[in-house]
Amino acid sequence: MRTLELAHAIAPDLVALRRELHQIPELGLHLPLTQARVLEALSGLDLEMHQGSGLSSVVAVLRGGGAPAGQGPVVLLRGDMDGLPVTEEVDVHYRSRHEGQMHACGHDLHVAALVGAARVLTELREELAGDVVLMFQPAEEGPGGAAPMIEEGLLDVAGRPVDAAYALHVMSSEHPLGQWVSRPRELMSAVDRVKIRVVGAGGHGSQPHRALDPVPVLCEVVLALQTMVTRTFDPMDTIVLTVGAIRGGTADNIIPDDADLAATLRTFSPRTRETALTAIRRVAEGVTAAHGMTAEVGFDEGYPATVNDDVEYEAGRQSAVDLFGPERFTERPEPEMGSEDMSFVMERVPGAYFFLGACPDDDPASAPDNHSPRAAFDDTVLADGAAWLAEVALRRLRRGEPRPPGSLAE
Numbered sequence: 001m002r003t004l005e006l007a008h009a010i011a012p013d014l015v016a017l018r019r020e021l022h023q024i025p026e027l028g029l030h031l032p033l034t035q036a037r038v039l040e041a042l043s044g045l046d047l048e049m050h051q052g053s054g055l056s057s058v059v060a061v062l063r064g065g066g067a068p069a070g071q072g073p074v075v076l077l078r079g080d081m082d083g084l085p086v087t088e089e090v091d092v093h094y095r096s097r098h099e100g101q102m103h104a105c106g107h108d109l110h111v112a113a114l115v116g117a118a119r120v121l122t123e124l125r126e127e128l129a130g131d132v133v134l135m136f137q138p139a140e141e142g143p144g145g146a147a148p149m150i151e152e153g154l155l156d157v158a159g160r161p162v163d164a165a166y167a168l169h170v171m172s173s174e175h176p177l178g179q180w181v182s183r184p185r186e187l188m189s190a191v192d193r194v195k196i197r198v199v200g201a202g203g204h205g206s207q208p209h210r211a212l213d214p215v216p217v218l219c220e221v222v223l224a225l226q227t228m229v230t231r232t233f234d235p236m237d238t239i240v241l242t243v244g245a246i247r248g249g250t251a252d253n254i255i256p257d258d259a260d261l262a263a264t265l266r267t268f269s270p271r272t273r274e275t276a277l278t279a280i281r282r283v284a285e286g287v288t289a290a291h292g293m294t295a296e297v298g299f300d301e302g303y304p305a306t307v308n309d310d311v312e313y314e315a316g317r318q319s320a321v322d323l324f325g326p327e328r329f330t331e332r333p334e335p336e337m338g339s340e341d342m343s344f345v346m347e348r349v350p351g352a353y354f355f356l357g358a359c360p361d362d363d364p365a366s367a368p369d370n371h372s373p374r375a376a377f378d379d380t381v382l383a384d385g386a387a388w389l390a391e392v393a394l395r396r397l398r399r400g401e402p403r404p405p406g407s408l409a410e
């Protein structure tokens with residue numbers, strides 16, 4: 001296949017780019033060195049370039065020559081660009097030169113693969129029956145770059161709405177080198193943080209009748225939340241609510257003024273997520289009010305669930321099978337409880353998200369996971385990653401049809 005040949009022809013460039021990026025990991029929304037390197041790598045490709053204003057994103061539009069200007073579908077390919085606050089322990093000659101920062105989630109490979117796809121698709125420009133939007137995104141690891149890029153016009157940058165979106169993520173463990181992994185529908189969960197503070201009135205531990213003790217009330221809230229989860233939701237609709245921290249008081253004989261907890265909420269369906277947030281507030285306030293105290297409830301909204309569109313998932317799977325053979329694709333039986341802000345794009349546009357095994361080790365089961373200071377990624381997968389991104393875009397444009405109404409992942 002042409003995409004695979006073209007991608008492999010530029011493999012040494014992609015490896016070199018990845019290793020350069022690996023040495024200069026940057027965190028969060030502002031990645032000036034990474035952004036500059038991406039702009040340099042794309043220069044000379046005849047793309048319409050846009051840079052973010054509130055974050056150092058890069059959006060490049062490749063106009064296909066296989067359809068009249070302004071016609072045909074628009075396909076988005078995404079690569080996240082940020083590193084993590086981790087001190088690298090991998091012993092490679094291109095290790096991080098930024099103290100306390102590391103590309104421990106392999107986003108340096110995502111950038112290089114997306115640059116590769118841009119180069120491959122530029123070669124195939126006359127076959128492209130529509131336009132391709134290349135999304136280079138900061139801050140996937142937090143505070144989130146996809147949502148602000150959408151606010152800055154990402155999904156209309158081509159002059160008409162994006163019809164389909166694809167992304168890949170490399171894995172340093174779990175899957176063998178070169179293995180493609182995904183599943184239909186729900187792939188990764190939504191995540192939200194919950195904070196609850198019970199406000200009572202402190203006093204002497206020997207005089208509870210002269211105080212309002214928040215400690216047993218907070219304990220009741222924890223238990224009531226667990227009962228709420230099991231009695232409110234369909235057992236087949238996964239939800240996890242874990243109270244990971246509780247805090248209250250300073251000594252055995254002092255009733256504190258307040259006590260608080262922090263919890264993580266993981267859900268897949270938007271309806272379950274909304275219901276859970278409402279119910280958490282109701283339970284916390286209700287239990288606390290029953291004891292004559294008040295509750296302060298706060299939510300820190302994270303990322304929505306990552307849900308593959310049926311049609312785009314199948315297109316991604318078929319592309320992987322055709323490019324690399326059926327033995328190199330595995331369908332995950334279950335979703336996973338991680339999360340990813342590509343979900344903001346895939347809430348609005350039918351899309352597909354695939355994992356790519358990049359473990360340099362013979363034993364992926366025991367290799368260090370993404371985010372570990374010892375996470376190592378084998379960049380021999382880069383050309384395959386670039387080929388897959390280019391192939392799914394090419395096929396989607398060839399398929400032609402605009403996105404069916406109501407096809408959004410829900």
Ligand SMILES: [Zn+2]
Nearest residue numbers: 105107140169
């Ligand atoms: Zn990541």
